[in-house]
Amino acid sequence: MTTRVGIVTFPGSLDDVDASRAVARAGATPVPLWHGDRGLRGVDAVVLPGGFSYGDYLRCGAIARFAPVMADLIPAATDGLPVLGICNGFQILCEAHLLPGALTRNAGRRFVNREVRIRIENGQTSWTAGYQPGHEITVVLKSGEGRYVADQRTLDELEASGRVLARYASGNPNGSARDIAGVTNPAGTVVGLMPHPEHAIDALTGPGTDGLGFFASILSALADA
Amino acid sequence: MAKIVVDVMLKPEIRDPQGEAIAGACHRLGFAEVRAVRQGKRFEVEVADADVADADALAIRMTELSAELLANPVIEEFTIHGA
Numbered sequence: 001m002t003t004r005v006g007i008v009t010f011p012g013s014l015d016d017v018d019a020s021r022a023v024a025r026a027g028a029t030p031v032p033l034w035h036g037d038r039g040l041r042g043v044d045a046v047v048l049p050g051g052f053s054y055g056d057y058l059r060c061g062a063i064a065r066f067a068p069v070m071a072d073l074i075p076a077a078t079d080g081l082p083v084l085g086i087c088n089g090f091q092i093l094c095e096a097h098l099l100p101g102a103l104t105r106n107a108g109r110r111f112v113n114r115e116v117r118i119r120i121e122n123g124q125t126s127w128t129a130g131y132q133p134g135h136e137i138t139v140v141l142k143s144g145e146g147r148y149v150a151d152q153r154t155l156d157e158l159e160a161s162g163r164v165l166a167r168y169a170s171g172n173p174n175g176s177a178r179d180i181a182g183v184t185n186p187a188g189t190v191v192g193l194m195p196h197p198e199h200a201i202d203a204l205t206g207p208g209t210d211g212l213g214f215f216a217s218i219l220s221a222l223a224d225a
Numbered sequence: 226m227a228k229i230v231v232d233v234m235l236k237p238e239i240r241d242p243q244g245e246a247i248a249g250a251c252h253r254l255g256f257a258e259v260r261a262v263r264q265g266k267r268f269e270v271e272v273a274d275a276d277v278a279d280a281d282a283l284a285i286r287m288t289e290l291s292a293e294l295l296a297n298p299v300i301e302e303f304t305i306h307g308a
Binding site: 058059062066094095100101102104105106107108109147149150175 | 240243
């Protein structure tokens with residue numbers, strides 16, 4: 001039986017199609033999930049894609065967090081369902097308190113849209129098991145509110161427990177605390193990342209194929225489970 | 226009908242690039258005395274009197290609403306007026 005990975009579409013999601021394509025390229029079956037529906041259609045994992053859910057009204061991810069589909073997703077994620085939040089998806093996971101900290105307006109006041117190198121710091125999560133720690137990959141960052149912030153104690157805890165998933169390795173593009181580009185929950189199942197691995201799965205349409213490892217990793221993690 | 230005002234500000238330790246941009250514009254306009262600007266949000270919440278038992282209950286409900294939705298306590302502080 002093939003692995004089924006749900007991709008949630010919110011009003012204003014932009015990258016749900018690319019996320020579906022990345023899931024399919026890795027060999028899993030993408031399953032569309034609609035923000036306004038209850039239920040997760042029996043998927044084995046979920047991707048919250050990038051975009052501007054609900055117009056980013058109030059705060060990025062603040063309204064999406066209360067979407068009907070999230071009423072099922074939040075308890076499932078707490079019980080171990082793997083979830084990858086990319087960009088707006090990362091913001092939603094922070095607003096939902098599934099991940100610590102918050103994403104705020106870029107320190108440079110500009111929307112940043114360029115390729116960045118990030119260093120994978122934790123190669124043991126459900127979404128990064130295919131990478132060696134220290135491995136650097138090239139992915140696209142495209143966000144106006146991508147500056148990761150958390151209080152010092154939380155940052156120290158994240159560092160000490162290996163929960164910094166990835167750091168910017170070619171300069172800090174948005175002022176994120178300690179160059180953090182992504183974090184994971186303690187179990188390594190719920191992961192948030194500001195840049196976009198789903199845009200880096202095909203040399204024709206992206207900077208390379210460095211991002212495919214996120215989607216290959218979840219297949220391996222579920223196959224081993 | 227009661228009108229409750231909730232002011233939301235970024236915590237002092239969180240950098241506010243929007244406020245910095247506004248401060249820059251102040252200086253370009255000749256307001257050299259402006260040292261810093263921080264930008265916040267104001268919410269005006271209308272509540273039907275019939276739905277509220279008393280002022281204490283209203284204050285509790287508005288605090289819940291502010292902490293859960295209007296503000297993100299990780300990065301923001303809120304102040305409630307009129308409850």
